[in-house]
Amino acid sequence: MDSSRFRQIVGCFATGVTVVTTNVDGQLHGMTANAFTSLSLEPLQVLVCVGKSGTCLQQIKSAGAFGVSVLQADQEDLSNRFAKSQDPEDGQMRGAAFSTTPNGLVRLDGALAHLDCRLAQCLDGGDHDIVIGEVIDGDASESGSPLLFYRGRYAGLAD
Numbered sequence: 001m002d003s004s005r006f007r008q009i010v011g012c013f014a015t016g017v018t019v020v021t022t023n024v025d026g027q028l029h030g031m032t033a034n035a036f037t038s039l040s041l042e043p044l045q046v047l048v049c050v051g052k053s054g055t056c057l058q059q060i061k062s063a064g065a066f067g068v069s070v071l072q073a074d075q076e077d078l079s080n081r082f083a084k085s086q087d088p089e090d091g092q093m094r095g096a097a098f099s100t101t102p103n104g105l106v107r108l109d110g111a112l113a114h115l116d117c118r119l120a121q122c123l124d125g126g127d128h129d130i131v132i133g134e135v136i137d138g139d140a141s142e143s144g145s146p147l148l149f150y151r152g153r154y155a156g157l158a159d
Contacts, residue, residue, distance in 0.1 A: 007152075014150040017075075019082045020048055021067040021093070021106035022059040028106055029088035030096075031056040032079050034149045035128070036068065044135040046117060049128040057129055059088060060119060066133060067105035070113040070140075071147040073156045078108060079147060103137060113140035 015034040022029045035049035050057045060066045081094050097109035107114045117133025148155040
């Protein structure tokens with residue numbers, strides 16, 4: 001099997017879309033991630049897969065923490081914005097509206113849900129690292145629908 005066929009097959013699994021954010025001494029960074037899931041209830045943990053060749057992995061390791069914003073169906077533009085490789089910015093988030101949580105992490109405005117995570121562990125996962133975060137805070141909107149990714153395209157929930 002080659003990587004193209006593999007991507008085609010795993011693309012049949014619909015995922016939500018998140019933006020993982022970091023804050024290293026005011027240098028803010030974010031990346032789009034759909035390889036995100038809950039991991040454990042005891043302790044509260046999530047995992048996200050982060051490419052080894054990008055900037056975000058080193059930022060997460062330097063910060064020792066990261067935020068996860070779960071995007072709403074109308075936030076496709078944010079997903080595309082953070083899918084592009086870019087260097088961290090001083091106090092900016094690629095022009096996206098955001099707030100800073102009491103833990104100093106970034107929460108994208110309008111997101112369906114948000115988690116603040118303390119870095120617990122990084123495991124080797126081929127060309128990615130599996131980043132495990134201990135959830136220390138979070139919140140969720142009372143309404144809204146998630147942005148989904150399916151077969152290489154954005155999708156939404158059916159009525």
